[in-house]
Amino acid sequence: MVNRLAVNLCGIPMQNPLVPASGSFGFGLELADTLDLNLLGGISLKGTTREARFGNPTPRIAECTAGMINSVGLQNPGIEVLVSEKAPALRRIYRGVIIANISGYSVEEYAFNCGRADACPDIDLLEVNISCPNVHGGGMAFGTEPKLAAAVTRAVKEVTEKPVFIKLSPNVTDIVSIAKACEDAGADGITLVNTFLGMRIDIARRQPVIANKMGGFSGAAIFPIALRMVYQVAHACRIPVMGCGGVQRAEDVIEMMMAGATAVQVGAENLRNPMACPEMLEALPELMDRLGIKCLQDIIGVV
Amino acid sequence: MLKKIFHIGSNSPVAHDTFRLVLETDASVTVRSGQFVDIALPGRYLRRPISVSDVLPRGLVLYYKIVGEGTREMAAMTPGTALELLLPLGSGFGPEKCREKALLVGGGLGAAPLYLLARELLQAGKHPTAVLGFNRADEICLAEEFRALGVPVHVATLDGSVGTKGFVTDAIAAEKLQADFFYSCGPLPMMKALCAALDIPGQVSLEERMGCGAGFCYGCSVQTLEGPRRVCADGPVFDKEVVLW
Numbered sequence: 001m002v003n004r005l006a007v008n009l010c011g012i013p014m015q016n017p018l019v020p021a022s023g024s025f026g027f028g029l030e031l032a033d034t035l036d037l038n039l040l041g042g043i044s045l046k047g048t049t050r051e052a053r054f055g056n057p058t059p060r061i062a063e064c065t066a067g068m069i070n071s072v073g074l075q076n077p078g079i080e081v082l083v084s085e086k087a088p089a090l091r092r093i094y095r096g097v098i099i100a101n102i103s104g105y106s107v108e109e110y111a112f113n114c115g116r117a118d119a120c121p122d123i124d125l126l127e128v129n130i131s132c133p134n135v136h137g138g139g140m141a142f143g144t145e146p147k148l149a150a151a152v153t154r155a156v157k158e159v160t161e162k163p164v165f166i167k168l169s170p171n172v173t174d175i176v177s178i179a180k181a182c183e184d185a186g187a188d189g190i191t192l193v194n195t196f197l198g199m200r201i202d203i204a205r206r207q208p209v210i211a212n213k214m215g216g217f218s219g220a221a222i223f224p225i226a227l228r229m230v231y232q233v234a235h236a237c238r239i240p241v242m243g244c245g246g247v248q249r250a251e252d253v254i255e256m257m258m259a260g261a262t263a264v265q266v267g268a269e270n271l272r273n274p275m276a277c278p279e280m281l282e283a284l285p286e287l288m289d290r291l292g293i294k295c296l297q298d299i300i301g302v303v
Numbered sequence: 304m305l306k307k308i309f310h311i312g313s314n315s316p317v318a319h320d321t322f323r324l325v326l327e328t329d330a331s332v333t334v335r336s337g338q339f340v341d342i343a344l345p346g347r348y349l350r351r352p353i354s355v356s357d358v359l360p361r362g363l364v365l366y367y368k369i370v371g372e373g374t375r376e377m378a379a380m381t382p383g384t385a386l387e388l389l390l391p392l393g394s395g396f397g398p399e400k401c402r403e404k405a406l407l408v409g410g411g412l413g414a415a416p417l418y419l420l421a422r423e424l425l426q427a428g429k430h431p432t433a434v435l436g437f438n439r440a441d442e443i444c445l446a447e448e449f450r451a452l453g454v455p456v457h458v459a460t461l462d463g464s465v466g467t468k469g470f471v472t473d474a475i476a477a478e479k480l481q482a483d484f485f486y487s488c489g490p491l492p493m494m495k496a497l498c499a500a501l502d503i504p505g506q507v508s509l510e511e512r513m514g515c516g517a518g519f520c521y522g523c524s525v526q527t528l529e530g531p532r533r534v535c536a537d538g539p540v541f542d543k544e545v546v547l548w
Contacts, residue, residue, distance in 0.1 A: 026519035030536070034304045034517070046521070054524065054531050059512035061522040063349045063373075070514060075521045075531060209512075219348060271515040271522075272349060274389070275306060 004295045005284060007041070009263050010163050010188050010240050012124060014041040014097055016284075017257065017296060018277050021244050021267035022047050022101035022127065022167070023072065027086040031274060032093055039278050042097030044191075044265060045086065047129050049103050050113055052078040062200040062209040067219025067246070068268055069198045071212040074103055074132075079113045083120035091122035101127045101167070102156070106136050111155040118160035126162050127242075128152060131169035131194045143169035143194075146181035153185035165242060167191040170222075170229055179233040190233055191242040191265065193226045219268040222246040227259050234260020234301055248276065250283035254291065260301040304389055304517055307332075311384045312362060314377075318444040320369040321412065322378055324353075326386065327362040334358050335395030336420035337488075337508055337540040340365070341516035343387040347373045350389065352516050352535070354488070354508070356415035356445075357422070363390075366415040366444065392516055393539050396506055398423040401484035405431045406505075407454075408471050408497055410489020411438075414445040416508060420486055421454050432480060433457070436471035436493065440464035472500045498543045507546060508539045 005016035019042040025031060028043045037043065056073030077086070082100060090098055100117040104110035110128060117123050130143035130152050142148045149166065156164055166182040168175060170193035179190050195216025200209040208214075226245020234241045243261030247253060248269040256264045269276040284296075293299055312325035334340075334355045340363065341350035351373055357364035369375050380386075398405075398420060405424055407417040414435050424431045433449045436459045443465060449456045458466030459474035467474040471493060474480075485505035487494050494507045511534040514522030518536025525534055528545045532538060 024515075024520060026521070030517075030519040054526060055521070058523065058525070061349070061512045061514045061520075063347065066348060068348055068514065070520070070522060072521050072524075075524055268348075271520050272343070273306070274304070274515065274517060274519070 002295065004288060005281070006295070007262055007297050007300070009097070009242075012097055012163065014263060016041040016281055017261070017263040018253065018281060019044055019097070019099065019242065019263055019265045020270055020277060021265035022129065023070070024267040024270040028090045028094060029086065034274050035278050037094045038096065039281055040096050041263065042099055042125070043090070043094065044099040044101050044127055045082065045090075046076055047074050047101045047103045048076045048079050048082045048113065049074055049105070050079050050109050052076065052081070057211040059209060059211055060215065062215065064198070064200060064217065064219065064221070066221035067217055068271070069200060069210060069215040069217050070195070071210045071215030073212070079116045083116050083123070087120050087122040097124045098122060099125045099127050101129055103129045103132050105132055107151055107155045110152050111159050114156040114164070115159040118162055123162065125165065126156065126160060127165045127167050127191055128156055129167045129194065131167070141169055141171070143178060144172050146177050149178050150181040150185035153182045153187050157186040163188040165189040165191045167194055169194045170225065170245075171197050175229045176232050176236045179237050183237045183239050187239060189240045189242065190237060191244055192233055193222070193229050193245045196222055196225070218245065220246045220248050223252060227255060230256060230261050231259040231303070250280045250287045253280055253284065254287065254293070254299065257296060257299050258301070258303045262300055304392060307388055307390065309362070309386050309388055311380055311382050311386065313382055314380055317366070319439075319441040321442065321444050322367055324365045324367060324377070325359070325362060326365065326388070329361065331361060332358060332363060332390065334363065334391040336398070336423050337395035337416050338391040338393050339539065340388045340390040341392055344373050344376060349514065350516055351377070352392070352513050354416040355391070356418045358419065366412055368412050389516060393535055394537065396420045396486050396508070396540050398427055398429070400504070400506065401429050403429055404482040405429060406475070406480060406482040406485040406501070407431050407433045408475075408485055408487040408489070409433070409445075410436045410471060410493040411442065412444070413487070413489030413508070416488050417486060418445055418448055421449060421452055425452060425454070432482065434459070434471045434474050434480065436460070436474070436489065438462065470496065472496050475500065495548045498548060505543045506540050507543055509534050509541060509546070510539065
């Protein structure tokens with residue numbers, strides 16, 4: 001029987017397009033007792049830097065209307081622990097696509113981390129988070145400038161044979177120019193979007209809710225903006241897109257795919273409901289019947 | 304961790320802005336003292352983590368205080384209302400760590416999880432004594448419930464309206480309370496002062512703003528002597544020695 005949910009992501013077969021987004025699902029291992037991980041098309045692991053990081057001071061979570069702000073600040077155990085412990089441990093219990101999410105504070109760090117991830121046979125795909133500040137370039141995020149984004153892309157493509165997706169920040173004026181710069185520099189795909197820079201104030205204490213003042217806003221509220229950006233990028237680029245931002249139900253998955261996403265990531269919704277992905281997967285076949293969709297692969301970019 | 308629907312059995316005020324919430328379900332639930340549940344509130348994006356104060360044959364008892372819009376809405380909920388919970392979450396207290404005599408030191412609503420702990424200690428044949436601190440008389444809760452278990456209760460109020468005037472540490476000193484282990488839940492400054500005042504080992508329950516409540520978003524991490532730890536999953540209960548006061 002044909003798997004109606006199957007998609008092909010730049011040559012990698014996926015049993016379905018659903019991927020918990022980086023940062024919303026730990027290293028997968030944390031949820032192994034809660035749900036059947038093997039239901040998931042892929043898992044994007046927690047963003048990893050060269051050195052271990054504690055991240056930002058707490059509070060680093062703020063609730064919002066239809067969303068939330070996080071300022072976790074890339075807490076992670078470092079690239080060596082990822083490749084020697086986390087990814088192998090996940091591979092022992094998980095058959096789907098394992099995506100390493102790589103961060104860095106310099107082009108050299110991105111290349112180093114991707115080189116280490118390339119050498120790990122348990123990692124199928126690299127997703128490079130270019131929303132980090134460039135510490136050698138005045139702190140501006142790599143993902144806000146086409147030339148910088150391209151420089152990171154070229155550097156990581158040189159050190160890996162694995163498919164490389166560049167994960168874009170939405171906090172830019174022209175997302176298409178960044179995406180095209182990554183494509184021209186050799187990216188195999190684009191993940192978009194990361195979180196939107198946001199802020200909340202505790203009006204009783206007259207202070208920001210988040211210790212770091214600002215953080216990344218995500219959740220249902222950003223869905224229309226994320227969808228618009230996925231649509232723009234998917235139509236401007238030839239490489240595949242993983243759509244991410246505010247997805248919380250099966251209808252949103254279909255919508256993201258119609259906009260041009262080949263795979264669909266689920267982020268903040270996992271924090272509200274750890275079973276979000278399995279529940280969406282369960283709802284998809286009936287929804288597809290109702291919409292006259294035979295296979296998900298058929299609807300990618302139909303709009 | 305389970306996702307389960309409960310129905311409100313009762314939701315009644317017991318002290319200033321403080322409510323006792325009884326949640327009922329169709330089967331028995333397994334929760335240890337110090338563990339918590341994460342409640343989804345209609346129209347609110349994130350769940351509300353609340354510690355479990357008691358386990359009933361088919362339900363749970365929770366205490367909560369109105370601290371924001373979400374808890375204010377909770378206070379207006381009527382019996383029969385369905386609520387979706389994730390549970391049980393977090394590590395619990397370790398009643399086995401006490402040899403014989405335990406001090407249960409609560410600040411405000413921190414008394415809530417200590418009630419279930421008192422029951423566990425009594426069941427194990429140990430002797431808990433409760434020391435409960437509040438700002439004022441109208442905030443006092445759970446003192447009678449501890450007494451009903453046969454647990455001696457010492458109250459401290461900041462304004463001196465009931466019991467010892469001052470902090471829980473003042474009550475412990477005034478009553479010359481002795482124990483081989485202590486358990487505490489309450490404001491961080493209170494637990495810090497307590498750890499400094501008592502030279503016996505103990506456990507404290509920490510609080511932090513949480514995202515997922517189940518250990519995979521890393522929103523509530525704290526630095527400890529043993530490295531970064533997630534309050535929701537590695538805690539909320541920690542040995543006093545590993546906390547970086």
